[in-house]
Amino acid sequence: MPQIKRSQIAGMNIHYLFYSLDYFFAAQQKAGIESIELWGGAPHFLMDSMSYADCKKVKQKAAQHDVEIVAFTPESIIYPYNIAAPDPDQFEKSKLYFTNAVKAAAELGTSLMTINSGYGYLNEANEEAWKRSAEMLHHLAHAAEKEGVTIAMETLRPEESKIVTTLEEAKRMHKEINSPAFKIMLDTVAMSVAGETMEDWFAAFGEEIAHIHFVDCKPYGHLAWGDGSLDVSKQIEILNQYQYKGFLGQEITEMKYFEKPDEVDQRIMEHLTPFFNE
Numbered sequence: 001m002p003q004i005k006r007s008q009i010a011g012m013n014i015h016y017l018f019y020s021l022d023y024f025f026a027a028q029q030k031a032g033i034e035s036i037e038l039w040g041g042a043p044h045f046l047m048d049s050m051s052y053a054d055c056k057k058v059k060q061k062a063a064q065h066d067v068e069i070v071a072f073t074p075e076s077i078i079y080p081y082n083i084a085a086p087d088p089d090q091f092e093k094s095k096l097y098f099t100n101a102v103k104a105a106a107e108l109g110t111s112l113m114t115i116n117s118g119y120g121y122l123n124e125a126n127e128e129a130w131k132r133s134a135e136m137l138h139h140l141a142h143a144a145e146k147e148g149v150t151i152a153m154e155t156l157r158p159e160e161s162k163i164v165t166t167l168e169e170a171k172r173m174h175k176e177i178n179s180p181a182f183k184i185m186l187d188t189v190a191m192s193v194a195g196e197t198m199e200d201w202f203a204a205f206g207e208e209i210a211h212i213h214f215v216d217c218k219p220y221g222h223l224a225w226g227d228g229s230l231d232v233s234k235q236i237e238i239l240n241q242y243q244y245k246g247f248l249g250q251e252i253t254e255m256k257y258f259e260k261p262d263e264v265d266q267r268i269m270e271h272l273t274p275f276f277n278e
Helices: 021-029 054-065 086-107 128-146 168-176 190-192 199-209 232-241 260-273
Strands: 009-012 037-041 068-074 112-116 150-153 182-187 209-213 248-250
Touching: 009 021, 009 068, 009 260, 021 054, 021 182, 021 190, 037 209, 054 068, 054 209, 068 086, 086 112, 112 128, 112 209, 128 150, 128 168, 128 182, 150 168, 150 209, 168 182, 168 199, 182 190, 182 199, 190 199, 199 209, 209 232, 232 260
Parallel strands: 009 037, 009 248, 037 068, 068 112, 112 150, 150 182, 182 209, 209 248
Antiparallel strands: none
8 A cells, every 4th residue: 555654744724714723733733633834824824015923923833732834835816915916016015925925934944835826817918927927936936045945836727827727837937937946836636627647747847846735626626535536545656656755735725624624634634544654
């Protein structure tokens, strides 16, 4: 049977939107989750273009529950900040916001921040949105180099963006940014919607894949393992084949999970536990 380490599973707080951060950390400890991909959104982590939450206090809360923050994911879809913001004022405010996110990642003690390409207007040439996205990502990669942080970019679904939604577009952006601080994140949902496979991604990027949003789907929906159509055993077998040692973020975003998120995480861990090698 293919195997992964328990410590590779990174719980996320995005489906704990209606619970406190303390509640989330306690739930992760109870579920046996050791690593955290912290979603940087209110009410858990207040951040804007001018300031951000006290990272020391957040780290202390995590330590009290014996969990480690291994990645930081600033909110970038439902807020006004956008990597490829079409309005010049919004673009400059977004630049400040995401630069703060890089700094926050460093202060949280993690060397990894996840991001996407952003999105533009549907009534503009796609290349215009691409140029803004690349400009912002260049800036953030430079900021990440200075802070000792790695940025990992994921693809989005076509409903979310028209910029980077496929492996081929991710390859183009990765080549264009060309920074040691700019890596790739594989999202199993966006991958599945695009008709791609893990083998495709690892064959294209290899060790440049710095992080994975490792969730079930069919092919839409960021679902808890067992609720979708992906074969988890097959996916872990591919991870083993390519010797992936990074984290596996549990980005669960369907609103049906928001009322009892702790029960969802318990179920995810029950589903994955047979594959742990310790």
